[in-house]
Amino acid sequence: MRTFVSAIAVILGVLLSAVAVPAIWLDRNIMQEDGFVALAAPLGKDEVFQHRLAAAAVGTIDTSAAPEALAGMVKPVLEALARSLSGLPGYPAAWEETLRKSHRLSIADPRTLPPEADSTTSLTLDVAPLVALGVQEISKTSGLPLAAPDQTLISIGQSSQRQLIERVAAYAPMGYSLAIAAGAAFALALVAARRRWAVIFSAGVAGLLLAGLWTAGSQLAGDAVLGAASGNEVADMFKNEFVGAASNNFRSWILATAITGGALLVAGIVIRVVSPGHGRATR
Structure with missing residues (x-):
């Protein structure tokens, strides 16, 4: 039962994180x-x-x-x-x-x-x-x-x-609450786990997967914006330059996530190798 609860908590934390990080980025860099x-x-x-x-x-x-x-x-x-x-x-x-x-x-x-x-x-x-x-x-x-x-x-x-901007304005501030919920889910996973190294390892794998997902998603979003020409040379130049700046900025967040994920993955492996009994339930 503890393993099941831990697994569900990890999955929930990953799903919440997948939405929370882009939302926080949008709020901090676009909406504010x-x-x-x-x-x-x-x-x-x-x-x-x-x-x-x-x-x-x-x-x-x-x-x-x-x-x-x-x-x-x-x-x-x-x-x-x-x-x-x-x-x-x-x-x-x-x-x-x-x-x-x-x-x-x-x-x-x-x-x-x-x-x-x-x-x-x-x-x-x-x-x-x-x-x-x-x-x-x-x-x-x-x-x-x-x-x-x-x-x-x-x-x-x-x-x-304009409708897209309005949706983003409603969605972006929710990122902070979702991030707190994701942190709580990962904490629950660690508390409930029989093998805590497995939770840390799984979180690391999830971080790497999310980095790849956000990379692909940001590329698709950028292409969609760039594909909508305004017919105004100055406007299109601003849009092109701004999309490039936004992509580079979000890429730094993606890189930080990938580095964190890699560190957690390695930490999980090291904990497992050094302390094979780490995370087992006490009776």
């Missing part, structure tokens, strides 16, 4: 604003992405308020700004604020989104902070009376992906 910003911030250092994003942001600047006599000056100024925007001192802060505003739009309740935002897309980039930086620079260097917009939105994804 600070985690999202930390994950996506390095994208702003990519030179090609910087220049294309700057060009897209500058291209949205409304110059209609400029006097007609200065109209010929506007285009060269905008072209020069598109090339230099990412080098301005305020660019890092503007990029971070762009990510924060975009995150709030992406996972907000659709009823709270502005009318011009597509409430069904999975991610909406609001590059208004970058546009404001550009407007400020133009006004400072040329004296043109330009106003910065409150929002400059770039939609990413397809219509079905």
